[in-house]
Amino acid sequence: MVLQAKKEVYEQLTKEVKASPHLVFTEYQGLSVLEIEELRKSLRSMNSKYQVPKNKILSLVFKNNNLELLSQGLNGPIGLVLIKEEHPVQILKKLIQFAKDHNKFKLKSGYMFGKLLSLLEITKVANLPSKEHLIGKTVLTIKMPLIKLMNVLKANQTNLVCVLEQIKNKKEKA
Structure with missing residues (x-):
């Protein structure tokens, strides 16, 4: 036994x-x-x-x-x-x-x-580092250039809106 x-x-x-x-x-x-x-x-x-x-x-x-x-x-x-x-x-x-x-x-x-x-x-x-941490870091590394590109492209639109807003404010004051 x-x-x-x-x-x-x-x-x-x-x-x-x-x-x-x-x-x-x-x-x-x-x-x-x-x-x-x-x-x-x-x-x-x-x-x-x-x-x-x-x-x-x-x-x-x-x-x-x-x-x-x-x-x-x-x-x-x-x-x-x-x-x-x-x-x-x-x-x-x-x-x-x-x-x-x-x-x-x-x-x-x-x-x-x-x-x-x-x-x-x-x-x-x-x-x-844990597997999850490394995956997150990799995703962020891949995603970061796209975020930067999006911000650069968006900057011109934002600047245009600001300039138009200032022109509008000047015309209202005049």
Whole structure:
């Protein structure tokens, strides 16, 4: 029965790792159950998941999915963040903020964009602007020349109206 339960955990974890393009490894030792639940709840709302799998099972999952390099740093209690979003910036910001608020929670490394990332590289990715911000900036960059052109073309009409208004005022006074 124990073997069957481990098999089910292995299969479920394999499915979730395959469905998650980005992974983050954490140290959670010393956090209370309530703090871990708080983290899980906030990650769930962002289409991500926080798990604390057994290192042996996690190592087997990585080995059988051609991710052997990820099993090298699996020592001690490890928490695993499964990020299902294509753009992990907001989730990484949330994890970094959680680590600042809870001293015992630490980010160790991550697997993103097909490569293993250090804590420094994760921090750099988290500092990137969000996808929505970049789209807005791009739209504004494309739109700005049109706005300027429209203002230049409109200026002649506005000036003409002002000149005609002044002529009208002079004729009324005279």
